[in-house]
Amino acid sequence: MSLLSLEQVSVAYDNRLILEDFNLSLAKGQLLSLLGPSGCGKTTTLRLIAGFLNAEAGAFMFGGKDYTKVPVEKRNFGFVFQSYALFPHLSVFDNVAFGLRLRKLKEAEVKKRVTRMLEIVSLGGFEKRLPAALSGGQRQRVAIARALVIEPDLLLFDEPLSNLDANLRVNMRVEIRRIQQELGITTVYVSHDQEECFSISDQVAVMNNGKIEQLDKPSAIFKYPASEFVARFIGFGNFIAFDGRNDMGSDIELSRGALKFQAAKRPEGLGNTGLLGAIRPDDLQLFGEPGAAGIDGNTLPGTVQISTYLGRSYQYQVETELGVFTVNQEMEQPFVQGQRVTVYFPKEKLVLVQ
Amino acid sequence: MKEGNRVLSLYTLLVFIFLLGPLVIISITSFEPGTVLKFPPEGFSLKWYRNIFEVSAFMDTFKTSIIISLLGNLLALLLGVPAAYALSRYRFRGRDTLNAIFLSPVLIPGIVLGFTLLRYLIVVYGLPIVAGLLIGHTVIMLPFIIRVIASSLENFDFAVEEAAQSLGASRLYTFFKIVLPNIRSGILAAILIAFLESFNNVDISVFMTGPGISTLPIQMLTYVQNYFDPTIAAISVILMVLTAALMFVIERLMGFAYFTKR
Amino acid sequence: MNKKALYLLLPGLLFLAAFMLVPITLTIASTFVQDGKLTLEGYLHFFRDGYFNRILLTTLRVSVVTTLVCMLLGYPAAYYISRASARKKSILLALSIFPLLTSPVVRSFSWMIILGKKGLINSFLVNIGLIDKPLDILYTPVAMMIGLVHLFLPLIIITLLGVMENLDHELVRAARSLGASPFAAFRKITFPLTVPGLIIGGILVFVGSLTAYTTPALLGGKERVVSTFLYQNAMTLNDWQAASVIAVIMIVITFVVVGLMNAWANRLNPKG
Numbered sequence: 001m002s003l004l005s006l007e008q009v010s011v012a013y014d015n016r017l018i019l020e021d022f023n024l025s026l027a028k029g030q031l032l033s034l035l036g037p038s039g040c041g042k043t044t045t046l047r048l049i050a051g052f053l054n055a056e057a058g059a060f061m062f063g064g065k066d067y068t069k070v071p072v073e074k075r076n077f078g079f080v081f082q083s084y085a086l087f088p089h090l091s092v093f094d095n096v097a098f099g100l101r102l103r104k105l106k107e108a109e110v111k112k113r114v115t116r117m118l119e120i121v122s123l124g125g126f127e128k129r130l131p132a133a134l135s136g137g138q139r140q141r142v143a144i145a146r147a148l149v150i151e152p153d154l155l156l157f158d159e160p161l162s163n164l165d166a167n168l169r170v171n172m173r174v175e176i177r178r179i180q181q182e183l184g185i186t187t188v189y190v191s192h193d194q195e196e197c198f199s200i201s202d203q204v205a206v207m208n209n210g211k212i213e214q215l216d217k218p219s220a221i222f223k224y225p226a227s228e229f230v231a232r233f234i235g236f237g238n239f240i241a242f243d244g245r246n247d248m249g250s251d252i253e254l255s256r257g258a259l260k261f262q263a264a265k266r267p268e269g270l271g272n273t274g275l276l277g278a279i280r281p282d283d284l285q286l287f288g289e290p291g292a293a294g295i296d297g298n299t300l301p302g303t304v305q306i307s308t309y310l311g312r313s314y315q316y317q318v319e320t321e322l323g324v325f326t327v328n329q330e331m332e333q334p335f336v337q338g339q340r341v342t343v344y345f346p347k348e349k350l351v352l353v354q
Numbered sequence: 355m356k357e358g359n360r361v362l363s364l365y366t367l368l369v370f371i372f373l374l375g376p377l378v379i380i381s382i383t384s385f386e387p388g389t390v391l392k393f394p395p396e397g398f399s400l401k402w403y404r405n406i407f408e409v410s411a412f413m414d415t416f417k418t419s420i421i422i423s424l425l426g427n428l429l430a431l432l433l434g435v436p437a438a439y440a441l442s443r444y445r446f447r448g449r450d451t452l453n454a455i456f457l458s459p460v461l462i463p464g465i466v467l468g469f470t471l472l473r474y475l476i477v478v479y480g481l482p483i484v485a486g487l488l489i490g491h492t493v494i495m496l497p498f499i500i501r502v503i504a505s506s507l508e509n510f511d512f513a514v515e516e517a518a519q520s521l522g523a524s525r526l527y528t529f530f531k532i533v534l535p536n537i538r539s540g541i542l543a544a545i546l547i548a549f550l551e552s553f554n555n556v557d558i559s560v561f562m563t564g565p566g567i568s569t570l571p572i573q574m575l576t577y578v579q580n581y582f583d584p585t586i587a588a589i590s591v592i593l594m595v596l597t598a599a600l601m602f603v604i605e606r607l608m609g610f611a612y613f614t615k616r
Numbered sequence: 617m618n619k620k621a622l623y624l625l626l627p628g629l630l631f632l633a634a635f636m637l638v639p640i641t642l643t644i645a646s647t648f649v650q651d652g653k654l655t656l657e658g659y660l661h662f663f664r665d666g667y668f669n670r671i672l673l674t675t676l677r678v679s680v681v682t683t684l685v686c687m688l689l690g691y692p693a694a695y696y697i698s699r700a701s702a703r704k705k706s707i708l709l710a711l712s713i714f715p716l717l718t719s720p721v722v723r724s725f726s727w728m729i730i731l732g733k734k735g736l737i738n739s740f741l742v743n744i745g746l747i748d749k750p751l752d753i754l755y756t757p758v759a760m761m762i763g764l765v766h767l768f769l770p771l772i773i774i775t776l777l778g779v780m781e782n783l784d785h786e787l788v789r790a791a792r793s794l795g796a797s798p799f800a801a802f803r804k805i806t807f808p809l810t811v812p813g814l815i816i817g818g819i820l821v822f823v824g825s826l827t828a829y830t831t832p833a834l835l836g837g838k839e840r841v842v843s844t845f846l847y848q849n850a851m852t853l854n855d856w857q858a859a860s861v862i863a864v865i866m867i868v869i870t871f872v873v874v875g876l877m878n879a880w881a882n883r884l885n886p887k888g
Binding site: 437458492 | 618620621622624625627628629631632635636637638639640642643689690692693695696697706708709710711712713714715716717718719720721722723725726727728729730732734735736739766769770773774775777778781823826827829830833834843846847850851856859860863866867870871874
């Protein structure tokens with residue numbers, strides 16, 4: 001049974017449809033990420049769920065009730081904003097207590113709950129500070145505490161980490177995941193950062209142009225993107241458009257003109273159609289001479305065009321008869337510009353997308 | 355370049371002497387003991403300051419000016435705060451046009467506005483002169499109220515408002531408990547700037563005089579055209595002190611950046 | 617349009633419509649009607665009349681000179697302020713804003729003390745024996761002009777200061793590093809980038825002078841400008857038709873000048 005579901009929802013902004021016949025559902029206790037480039041509709045979806053936007057058509061069901069017309073302030077959802085949106089004129093304590101006081105709790109109870117929540121986000125002792133006197137990470141934690149203290153039925157995050165620096169971002173996402181799991185709270189999380197989404201989510205929905213391109217467990221999306229868009233978005237930098245395929249047992253034989261390639265079939269239930277091959281720069285391998293180390297098939301001869309140093313590995317642009325491929329490879333002695341090489345496409349890494 | 359700097363600073367000094375010199379002179383002449391304005395004065399006396407309080411026309415028009423400016427201010431706030439909020443908060447088609455309409459009273463020559471208000475408000479609509487005066491002052495205060503408040507809303511993150519609503523606050527509660535406290539100094543500054551604009555106004559008020567009704571600037575104007583004693587100089591000093599005080603408060607509230615922004 | 621926004625804007629809009637847009641529109645319309653017929657007679661009558669043309673010319677002349685003098689005095693002063701130390705800058709800014717907020721009656725009156733027959737300048741000149749009879753300065757176009765420059769100088773200084781503050785000082789440093797002398801850097805970088813501000817300040821001064829009432833009323837004596845002429849027609853002569861025609865002429869000149877100069881400033885604005 002899903003706790004939340006969007007059914008055939010359409011949202012327009014300035015007479016432009018952002019979402020059209022959009023569907024989404026989420027089970028209790030899960031953390032779902034909406035991932036996609038800016039303008040893909042992920043924030044619109046989140047703001048619709050929160051109640052900041054109204055649907056032109058369709059329904060938003062929550063816990064078996066129709067929430068489509070329920071105003072924001074009656075939803076009891078916690079929202080964590082990209083800009084944190086702390087009340088600048090209120091202290092940390094009053095920020096967190098805001099929602100509780102609106103719920104007419106006794107002041108003693110307010111104090112107890114706020115204090116406990118500030119402990120959870122490790123901000124004990126900061127009660128009297130104003131938001132302006134906090135660091136970015138501390139503000140973020142106040143924002144989370146403020147959203148959590150009302151014991152929301154749903155927690156919503158809008159790019160909460162994008163204003164933090166890299167190290168803090170990693171710590172905070174672990175923190176968010178920990179709190180979410182401890183409290184078992186159903187969560188929708190929006191980000192354009194794939195690593196962030198994959199690391200904390202039970203489910204990831206990759207969005208493009210107001211549609212969900214793929215919704216699955218992070219590991220499934222990471223390995224087996226469903227479409228070219230998803231593949232590109234999550235870092236499959238190389239593509240080969242095949243013109244024929246022949247499924248044989250656990251493998252697929254692919255052809256492009258006279259060239260033959262082999263790819264491994266996907267596990268059951270992960271889709272298996274398409275003629276476009278995709279592979280990550282990290283998964284390609286380069287060899288200095290043809291026919292090295294027992295490899296036969298799935299190779300292309302090429303010439304190194306450009307070599308750049310990435311720190312852990314070198315990155316090469318290799319020109320072949322099927323176009324230019326990007327390859328990342330760790331090695332002591334890098335290939336030089338103009339060197340003839342062989343590009344190897346391991347069959348279990350070559351995936352077919354639509 | 356040192357030479358150039360010295361010339362430039364001397365030039366600037368002269369510009370400021372031109373700008374402020376007359377105000378200094380007016381202040382000094384206000385202490386003239388004789389009956390005719392002179393510079394330098396022939397002695398020191400406060401009698402013309404006393405005269406202000408003895409001429410009932412000054413006291414009466416001063417009261418009228420204060421009442422009109424305060425009431426007009428209140429009216430302009432009631433109309434202007436929601437408008438400034440809507441113009442800052444929402445993005446919609448026609449927003450720039452509406453913004454221009456709200457700021458247009460400053461574009462229309464004051465004397466033209468004053469005349470048309472006299473012709474239509476008083477003569478055609480048949481409103482009493484006091485009402486015409488109040489409405490006219492509200493019209494000219496509105497752009498200042500809207501501009502200053504909108505500029506303080508520019509720095510306001512409206513996500514804060516959404517945060518309050520997601521925590522269970524109604525729109526009205528959010529406005530009074532979250533938005534208003536955060537633009538309080540902007541609103542106070544808007545009130546003071548609009549007050550000065552209205553209090554010093556001549557162009558509208560000059561058409562809105564009637565039996566027992568006139569504002570202080572108009573009374574001063576009339577007085578100057580008939581008498582040349584230092585009473586007006588004394589009033590000028592009082593007005594300048596008031597202006598300086600309000601300016602100081604405005605600076606405390608929002609700095610001077612508002613004035614240089616266009 | 618957003619419904620919530622509309623409700624919030626509506627009271628103000630209705631107020632302005634009733635008490636500004638409608639009266640002004642009706643005033644404009646009324647000038648084209650005489651004895652129930654559509655006509656331009658109201659305007660033709662005016663422009664045939666040498667008296668009005670003279671007043672219009674005086675007004676334009678005074679406004680043009682006022683604008684040029686304000687630019688000439690204001691630009692260097694604003695430039696100096698913009699480059700001054702923070703402390704000096706805030707003091708000079710305060711000293712520029714103070715006159716702006718001070719009553720125009722007070723400011724014009726101060727020039728009556730200075731320019732009058734027994735005023736500061738005349739007594740000084742007579743005392744040192746340069747002249748034996750006081751000069752007629754007060755109640756002339758020159759007095760109006762001095763008063764108007766005094767009235768609007770702070771406005772142009774503050775406007776220019778706004779533009780100069782926004783100017784990226786790195787640009788001047790970049791020009792200097794490329795070999796420009798300080799003067800060349802000013803002429804090739806600072807000046808062109810601040811010209812739009814100078815034009816906008818100029819518009820404000822020109823339109824302000826063109827329509828100012830208090831200063832000409834106090835310092836102009838019998839010398840009329842359009843605004844005092846409008847007042848005279850409306851309040852002394854009770855000729856509402858004439859006053860309306862003048863009002864419309866003032867509106868038209870204001871909007872044409874503002875429109876043209878704004879377009880010019882935008883075209884000159886190198887940032888597009």
